[in-house]
Amino acid sequence: MNHLQLIIKREYLNKVKNKTFIIMTFLSPLIMVGIGTLVGYLSQLNNDKVRTISVLDESGLFSDEFESDDNLIYELMDGAGLEDAKTIVESSGNYGLLYIPKVDSLDQLSERITFYSEDSPSPILLDEIEDAIAAKANFLKLKEAGLDPRQIEKLRIRVNTKLETFGGEKTSKLSIGLKLGFGGLAGYLLFMFIIIYGNMIMRSVIEEKTSRIIEVIISSVKPIKLLLGKIIGTSLAGVTQFLAWVVLIGIFSFVIAAIFGIDNGAMQQQDALEQAQAIAGSEDFVQEFIKEFFHLPLLNLVIMFILFFIGGYLTYASLYAAIGAAVDSETDTQQFMLPILMPLILAVYVGVFTVIDNPHGTVSQVFSFIPLTSPVVMLMRIPFGVPLWQQILSVVILFATFIVTVWFAAKIYRVGILMYGKKASYKELIKWLKY
Amino acid sequence: MDNLLVASNVSKSFGEFTALNDISVSVPRGSVFGLLGPNGAGKTTFIRIINQITMPDSGEVLLDGHPLKPEDIRHIGYLPEERGLYKSMKVGDQALYLAQLKGLSKQEARKRLKHWFERLEIGDWWNKKIQELSKGMAQKIQFVVTVLHEPKLLIFDEPFSGFDPINANLIKDEILRLRDNGATVIFSTHRMESVEEMCDHIALIHQSNKILDGKLVDIKRAHRSNTYEVGLIAENHSEVESRLKERFELFPADFKTINDEFQRNVRISDSETANDLISFLTSKGQLTHFVEVVPSANDIFIQTVKNS
Incomplete structure (x- = not known):
């Protein structure tokens, strides 16, 4: 076995066998799924309280309009005056009182409906009430004007723009969402990967320095080999952990869904289905989804994802390793972290805000060529179709x-790993480059 | 004499700072070569150049007559002053890993490690982690790892730091045994007593320059001061003293004997011999003690550094 393989193997096994690593591998997906479930459960719990709203409808027009459901019950009050009704409702413990006064014309109504309650109601509840009243009022107005509301409903036109590129490629709003999703996921994945495993590499370099084994090792292998072996070994451990997370999140979600019933899932599915229907109109959503999925430039996406992932990750990883070599302990790393994190965070912001706005805008384009931001930004742009020459150039x-x-990292690394107790400054680092 | 390692005109500077200035050193095959010098003299830089960790700015290092090449690290075993092991890795795995980096096959490394662990009676540490061992125990492992691939050149930088006297002695004997088996040892230290005990040759580096080198005996000979420690049973000490002073230079002496005698260090001039002093002394009383004062490595070290 040659040196590089040996080092990769050791780095990999050392990371994978590490207790913290193993615990995190299992705990992180558990926490993620757990928090997801908890949030879902809690928001359900939040709405679980059945609230009763008394309705005093002096106009007599809206009594049929309020439909009670699981969480909200409407109670009609008859014959009481407003003041009496308020006292009754307050003492009954009902949530609130909706007062609709008697008016001469519907126009006056909009200003005069009042909702009495202990505290301010949630905007969602208010919307619901207002929608119900407005719908009925509209209906009545139309009738007053001599129009048949059902006729009006029939005359309504739903617009669903068909999208097509000049090249004849059909797209849709669904596909735009899909593209954003894919690009965002790819960029975000890379971002997380760099932060988590870049740090791991840095710590591993610092560990070799503080345990003073470094000189023993580099009297056997060239520092550049150790550096590369470390980066590759840690990355493989990272890929392993990522895959484990994907599998485990799947398993945990399945198990939790099985244990706690599919309440949550069903609700979300329903939501998604409604949205899908809204987006795709009458067409079958799943079919559309699959169609659009295969419409994506998949091969291009996968190849470029791999290339940008490797290139972007390795670039950052070598910088992290250089930082590790330049300092004596993790607490000293702060001053060097900022210049690394800045372009990374910038890339994510540019990616999220400008790419969504206009994937081929000037800012998006420029940032998809600047090397430290290009992996994230370009990965977000590619699903929208980036000319091949641009991708290759980037x-x-x-x-x-x-x-x-x-090269830079290796220089810093070679000198830095043998420097103890020297507080490295940027000036010092530049000097090291000349050694 | 046959030299295993020859460094000629090696210079190295870091920015403005000159770490080594035109150093030439020859290490004879089969010797224990002491590399001495105060802190920051450039010893470690020189050792790192031999290990190809640092490249010299100019000059050349020959191992076995050839310029150093990357494969030569297999023939060198290096125990750095700043040394350590992976704390959370098991002793056995770690030793195997380091041995494989030096080019041994896994099977061969395992066989040799078993042998060494038995020798040093540390066999039951195989599955322990380094962080569970004491510093001295870890040092033993480190020593085994350094010599495991049976290199022809061994370089020890302060090998005894961190060892208790018993283990230091054990390691000293192991080093000498390796020398007897044909290895050449370069040995960097501040501890002058171990220099006296072990080194055949020394080189003294001070402020990046080599200020002294050669066979330890030759160096001592060159630094002899023609001074003898004498003990004489005489009736009148003050008379002996004044008569001696007329011919020789006298210095106080302090050595323990069972006699109540006249004790002095006497330096004779270059034109005279020890015999002249002896015959002079025997004419004054009964000579009980006569030893040449040999300069210790420590004295030579301090004196040379001060003079340079």
């Missing part, structure tokens, strides 16, 4: 940068 720039950063 990849080439990225890998060229990778070579420069590895």
